[in-house]
Amino acid sequence: MKTLATYSIKGGVGKTTTAVNLAYEASRSGVRVLLWDLDPQGAATFFFRIKPFVDGGAKRLIGANGSLAAHIHATDHPGLDLVPADFSLRHLDLHLDDAKRPTRRLAGLLEPLTGRYDLAILDCPPGITLTSESVFSAADALLVPTIPTPLSKRTLDQLSEFLADYPAPPAVLPFASIVDLRKKLQREIVAALATQTCEFLPTVIPNASVLERMGVERAPIATYAPNSPAANAFRHLWSDVLARLWK
Amino acid sequence: MMGTDVATFATDEHDPATAVTRLAAMGFEFGPPRTVIRSLLETFDGRLYNAGLRLEVRECDGLQLILTGEGSARAQLIVSSIPRFPGDLPPGPFRARLVAVADVRALLPVLRVTATRVAGVRQNRAGKTVTTVTLYEHVCVDDHEVAPWTIEVDELAGYAKDASKARDALAQIGLSRLDGDTLTVVAAAAGVNLAGVTGPSGVPLDPIMPAIAGFRAVLAELGEGIVANWQGSIEQLDPEFLHDLRVAVRRTRSVLAEGKKVLPPAILARAVERFGWLGSVTGPARDLDVHLINWTTDTDPLAGDVVAALEPVHLLLKQRSEAAHTALTRILQSAEATELMTTAAAWWREPALDDRGGVDAERPLGKIVTKRIARAHANLINGGRLIKPDSPPDQVHDLRKDAKRLRYLLESFAGLLHETPRKAFVRRLKAFQDNLGEHHDAAIHVAELRAVSHELHLGHASSETMVAIGQLIRQLDQHRIATRLEFAEHFAAYDTKATQRDLDAALARATR
Numbered sequence: 001m002k003t004l005a006t007y008s009i010k011g012g013v014g015k016t017t018t019a020v021n022l023a024y025e026a027s028r029s030g031v032r033v034l035l036w037d038l039d040p041q042g043a044a045t046f047f048f049r050i051k052p053f054v055d056g057g058a059k060r061l062i063g064a065n066g067s068l069a070a071h072i073h074a075t076d077h078p079g080l081d082l083v084p085a086d087f088s089l090r091h092l093d094l095h096l097d098d099a100k101r102p103t104r105r106l107a108g109l110l111e112p113l114t115g116r117y118d119l120a121i122l123d124c125p126p127g128i129t130l131t132s133e134s135v136f137s138a139a140d141a142l143l144v145p146t147i148p149t150p151l152s153k154r155t156l157d158q159l160s161e162f163l164a165d166y167p168a169p170p171a172v173l174p175f176a177s178i179v180d181l182r183k184k185l186q187r188e189i190v191a192a193l194a195t196q197t198c199e200f201l202p203t204v205i206p207n208a209s210v211l212e213r214m215g216v217e218r219a220p221i222a223t224y225a226p227n228s229p230a231a232n233a234f235r236h237l238w239s240d241v242l243a244r245l246w247k
Numbered sequence: 248m249m250g251t252d253v254a255t256f257a258t259d260e261h262d263p264a265t266a267v268t269r270l271a272a273m274g275f276e277f278g279p280p281r282t283v284i285r286s287l288l289e290t291f292d293g294r295l296y297n298a299g300l301r302l303e304v305r306e307c308d309g310l311q312l313i314l315t316g317e318g319s320a321r322a323q324l325i326v327s328s329i330p331r332f333p334g335d336l337p338p339g340p341f342r343a344r345l346v347a348v349a350d351v352r353a354l355l356p357v358l359r360v361t362a363t364r365v366a367g368v369r370q371n372r373a374g375k376t377v378t379t380v381t382l383y384e385h386v387c388v389d390d391h392e393v394a395p396w397t398i399e400v401d402e403l404a405g406y407a408k409d410a411s412k413a414r415d416a417l418a419q420i421g422l423s424r425l426d427g428d429t430l431t432v433v434a435a436a437a438g439v440n441l442a443g444v445t446g447p448s449g450v451p452l453d454p455i456m457p458a459i460a461g462f463r464a465v466l467a468e469l470g471e472g473i474v475a476n477w478q479g480s481i482e483q484l485d486p487e488f489l490h491d492l493r494v495a496v497r498r499t500r501s502v503l504a505e506g507k508k509v510l511p512p513a514i515l516a517r518a519v520e521r522f523g524w525l526g527s528v529t530g531p532a533r534d535l536d537v538h539l540i541n542w543t544t545d546t547d548p549l550a551g552d553v554v555a556a557l558e559p560v561h562l563l564l565k566q567r568s569e570a571a572h573t574a575l576t577r578i579l580q581s582a583e584a585t586e587l588m589t590t591a592a593a594w595w596r597e598p599a600l601d602d603r604g605g606v607d608a609e610r611p612l613g614k615i616v617t618k619r620i621a622r623a624h625a626n627l628i629n630g631g632r633l634i635k636p637d638s639p640p641d642q643v644h645d646l647r648k649d650a651k652r653l654r655y656l657l658e659s660f661a662g663l664l665h666e667t668p669r670k671a672f673v674r675r676l677k678a679f680q681d682n683l684g685e686h687h688d689a690a691i692h693v694a695e696l697r698a699v700s701h702e703l704h705l706g707h708a709s710s711e712t713m714v715a716i717g718q719l720i721r722q723l724d725q726h727r728i729a730t731r732l733e734f735a736e737h738f739a740a741y742d743t744k745a746t747q748r749d750l751d752a753a754l755a756r757a758t759r
Contacts, residue, residue: 030312030324030341049375050405073405076376078313078323081404116320118340218374246339 001114002245003107004121005139005170009155011126014145014177016043017211018237019123022143024220025238026119027079034072034117036110037085038092038135039125045084048075049218057088061109062095068109077220081117093130102130107138119245128162136163139170141245145177145205148189156197173244175201175237178211199244203237206230252402254414255429256422263382263396267365269416270380275367280384283307283364285430288329290352291479291488293443298348303430304329304356307364314341330354332485351540353485358439360393360430362386369409377409378402383429388437397429398422444475452662454613454757458509459604461612462502465659467595469499474588480529481576486536489575493533496526501655505619508607514594515605521587532575534691535568541688549718556715559708563699613757616660623653624750631738640690643734647683654680657753668752675746682730682737689727696720 006019016039023035037044042052050073054061061071071083096102110120124135136142144159146152156174163169174197176190181204194200210225217224222231256266267277284306289295295302299317304310310329314322324341331353333345345354362383369378379401386394398417402410418424425432434441450464472495479488500522503515510518542561546554578584607615630646654676657669700716 027323028325029337029339030314030322031339032320032322034320049373051373071405074403079321081320115318118322118344242339246343 001110001117002119002141003110003139004119004241004245005124005135005142006121006145007124007132007135007139007142008126008144008146009128009159010147013126013147014205014211015039015126016047016123017214018143018145018177018205018234019121020044020047020214021220021222021231021234022238022241023080023121024077024222025235026121026242027077028222029238029242031079031119031242032117033080033119033121034068034083034113035075035080035121035123036068036083037123038089038131039085039123040087040089040092041125042085042087042089044123045082045086047214047218047220048073048082050075050082050084052084052086054084054086054088057086058092059088059095062092062099062105064100066109068113077223089125096130096134103133103137106131106134110138136166136170141171141173141241143241144172144174146174146193147178148176148186148193150189152189152193153196156193171199171244173199173201173241175240176204178207179204180207201237201240203233203240205233205237252404252410253428254400254402254410255397255425255427255432256400256414256417257394257397257425257432258422259395260421263384263398265420266398266417266422267367267382269420270367270369270413273369273412273416275369275378275380275413277365277367277382280363280365281307283362283383285360285362286329286356287358287430287434287439287441288354289357289441289443290349291355291444291484292352292491293441294348294350294352295345296441296443300344300348302345302354312336312341314344329356350487351485352487355484357441357443358388358430358434358437360386360388360433362429369413376403377406378413380413386429386433388433393433393436394429397425397432399428450662452612452660454663455611457609458612458615459608461616461660461663462506462509463595465502466499467592469495469502469659470588470591470595473499474592477579477588481579483572483576486533486540489529489533489536493526493529496522496529497651498655498659500526501652502659504652505616505623505656506605508605509615510608511604518591518594521591525584525587528578529575532568532571534695535564535571537688538564538692538695539568541692545692545723546719548722549715552711553715553718556709556711557719559703559712560696560699560716560719563702564695567695567699613663616656616663617754617757620653620656620660620754621750623649623656627653628742631742634734634738636732636735643683643686643731647680647687650676650680650683660757663757664753665756668749672746672749672753675741675743675749679737679741682733686727686730686734689723689730693720693723693727696723 006015006022008015019035023033027033035044045052054071060066068083072081073084075082096105099105106122113120122135122139124132144156146156160172163172174193176193179190180186190204194202206229208228208230210221210228210230213224214221221228221234225231271277286304288302288304301315303313303315305313310326312324312326322341324336326336330336332351333342333349333354336342336345363385365382365384367380367382368376371377381399381401382396383398384396385392386397400410400413400417450468452461452464473492476488476492476495479485480492500519503510503519503522506515542564546557627646627649630649634642634646654673657664657673661669696716696719700713700720703712703716
């Protein structure tokens, strides 16, 4: 099983949107996907109309006898299951801190599901925290949505510098997210990022109203706007990721 | 059940409307009836089934492949056509899982079910589906109705209670729960063996039975193996048919070689000659199959432009392979070949009363076989010890044949031997054979490529192609030399006291 995390130090860059739509596209291509919502806001959980409830809370889940299997919920899409989030995840760092080998705990929880799924997608909260470090140990790759601003490159560099200390760091796969293609500056920043950043994925996710509609439709974009540029972009993004994860 | 939590219900006494009404009262909403075709794809030898996998094709508003397995989530893939081989699918884990199990075997349709499907879903207040049910009516295989109707309740992860309520409701109205989903139930009703055709499973043998009876039983089973793979070899469904046919022929020849004093001399002489012929005429097509199967692996270490320059070589090998298979098909369809199979079946199954066996015919089978296997092993050891770094290639080739003979005897007479030590012994032997086989394949490929190179040269191939084929030949020749250098190490790992102990333990049962 490969593990992919949608991650960014910054908030509001499209991590959950990416996790939800990529998980859907992956499942459509025959991949058995488990999406784990690690964000206490539970937006991914909301998008799949699943009740935001972790039985026993984050404390029991992270504890020595915790298991992910009991928390798995089928979504309405074949091949795509979800571990929901609830508000108890706001204390995830504290519970990880209490656990043995906290940075290995998330990987430990995923390990028993290896034969059941091909891909685990971790939808992460923003920031660099103990949770993030546990994600870095568990993930084969970090998919980093990057909004084109003058500070984007600096944020990516900070992440790379942080990961440089890891003995086996995950691959970092940044891509341009929520891009207003009408704005020249944004187009130029995307072009610069693509040339200056290693492994910068070619797909650009456009800023579009169909992205906002996800909150109303509570479903992946391809289910209600299958031919929209955004749906096509997530399809291409999945192709980019597939080619890198299963070389 | 194969990895999905599906409960199937049926009854002869109720109209499906009763079940639908009951479920509708619970909040299920049903869609319109649709025609659906559900098929199972499987390799000829049931590799998916034996690996705990099931590959279904579902045709209804498009084409879907559904791969399920024990303890595995369901994987679903939309395709534009039904793949013939796993390798025809797009890259990704779906294909990788199938390739890992089926390898080069074709995915053959083993069951095709048509039905009228009515799907029902129950959602919670958030609009989330919590249970799905599917009613199948007029369930037919080859236009014959095998079940009037079934209804499946699909338990979704995280919503066990909801599925339980639906199952209870169906049970309460008198429906019986069946073992497996609709496809499994239909396969059983239609007599479809999902385990596929397996190789020789070992005929029941008794060490004290007359040797001639044991040899005939083993040869009859091997004959069935040849017949089972005959048509698939003719139709070239996949390369394994010819491979398995040749293995059965070689095993037959090994058993015949050991049956000199057991089988009736007249029959033996004819069978040795005829199966020798069958072995030789099937060889060229198989050698080219192996070459083409290994093509990607062989060319992988080469640079991209070199591989591109080799395309004419690849094409020529394919043409040679097609020609070899065409010739083989003619032979397998000839009266000569058909007569061989008919006659052989008569030899082994219905021995003529005047076909008196050899001098050992009535001796106990166990003693005869034990002696032959021990001798074959001793020959292999003695032959291996004689091989030095400068020994001629023919000597290594003969040793490879000795190893095969021993292996085939162990497998053909497996029913006489202790299973655990036999398997341990075969593992050691196989490891040694792998080295001999790699060496042999490399040598055959180098010879074939030299012939192709000559042909291309006469046909004025581009200089890039000639340089590329030279590189490929050099690389394969290096591999041939490397495997030859590794021979001593592999033989030493086989020529041990532990190997002898395993063999003695395996044979102990046959000499009791």
